[in-house]
Amino acid sequence: MPELPEVESVRVSLRPLVGRRIVAASLHRADVCITPTGGRARQVDLLVGLSIVELRRRGKQLAIVAEDGRTLVVHLGMSGQLRLLRRGEDPTQRDHVHAAWSIDDGSQLTFRDPRRFGGLWLLPSRAALDARWAGLGPDALDITTEELADAARGSRRAIKALLLDQGALAGVGNIYADESLFAARIRPTRFAHRIRPEECRCLATAIRETLRGAIRAGGSTLRDYVNAAGRSGEAQHRHAVYGRAGEPCMACGKTLRCTTIAQRTTVFCTGCQH
DNA sequence: AACACCGCCTGAGCGC
DNA sequence: TGCGCTCAGGCGGTGT
Numbered sequence: 001m002p003e004l005p006e007v008e009s010v011r012v013s014l015r016p017l018v019g020r021r022i023v024a025a026s027l028h029r030a031d032v033c034i035t036p037t038g039g040r041a042r043q044v045d046l047l048v049g050l051s052i053v054e055l056r057r058r059g060k061q062l063a064i065v066a067e068d069g070r071t072l073v074v075h076l077g078m079s080g081q082l083r084l085l086r087r088g089e090d091p092t093q094r095d096h097v098h099a100a101w102s103i104d105d106g107s108q109l110t111f112r113d114p115r116r117f118g119g120l121w122l123l124p125s126r127a128a129l130d131a132r133w134a135g136l137g138p139d140a141l142d143i144t145t146e147e148l149a150d151a152a153r154g155s156r157r158a159i160k161a162l163l164l165d166q167g168a169l170a171g172v173g174n175i176y177a178d179e180s181l182f183a184a185r186i187r188p189t190r191f192a193h194r195i196r197p198e199e200c201r202c203l204a205t206a207i208r209e210t211l212r213g214a215i216r217a218g219g220s221t222l223r224d225y226v227n228a229a230g231r232s233g234e235a236q237h238r239h240a241v242y243g244r245a246g247e248p249c250m251a252c253g254k255t256l257r258c259t260t261i262a263q264r265t266t267v268f269c270t271g272c273q274h
Numbered sequence: 275a276a277c278a279c280c281g282c283c284t285g286a287g288c289g290c
Numbered sequence: 291t292g293c294g295c296t297c298a299g300g301c302g303g304t305g306t
Contacts, residue, residue, distance in 0.1 A: 115283045
């Protein structure tokens, strides 16, 4: 499940693209692609003929920015993969590849997404990217105590539901929400507005450290996540609560409990989290 | 306005 | 072996 650490790992592994020119593009499924006009994607919308100058990320969204400001925003959804195949390198899986780009050095970029929860947004300018990202909260990798406290203030939702809201905080999904709340010793069911200031500080720190630790481990590979070079992550071996309902807490030994918050499976420890 | 909930989609894992 | 069922989840749209 690509969340912020997985998308950041993809961004870093796509760095060979910067400074290169796209020479051709093919779109095999038009419905994964949203264009500025709502019409058919033209080659130029897919950045054909343009050099890539920057790879940006906000939350779970990745932006490939071309020299004239045109931008390809990629959201990986549940099962999306961006792969950068070197000249002559064969893809391990060629099913569900919805779009592909030929690069001037002979490499190929592919977008593959079996479940199609992800997608591509073709934006005409950097201003359009800024407008799109204005709807997202601050990036979770750098979230401050003040930003988190601002989002929590006046919110009667469960704190976990707030963490999953990309408009409040960008980048946290189900895995890292549970892991961060465990690290901060806060129960996911607590009302956001009832989280005390010192708990907000602790949670902001836990979010940053949980995400940074996962990035260092190359992200979490639960089923099929790989970075653009095809490498799996190792962060899944570090999960303290996610996917461990019914198993003993690593800190206190109590059986981890499972509930549902915001339509998401939620695992927590009744001994450690209050 | 703020929030809850549905449905999209595929493949893994399960029981029979 | 194979079939049918359930589950997983991000997010846009709709309902309260």
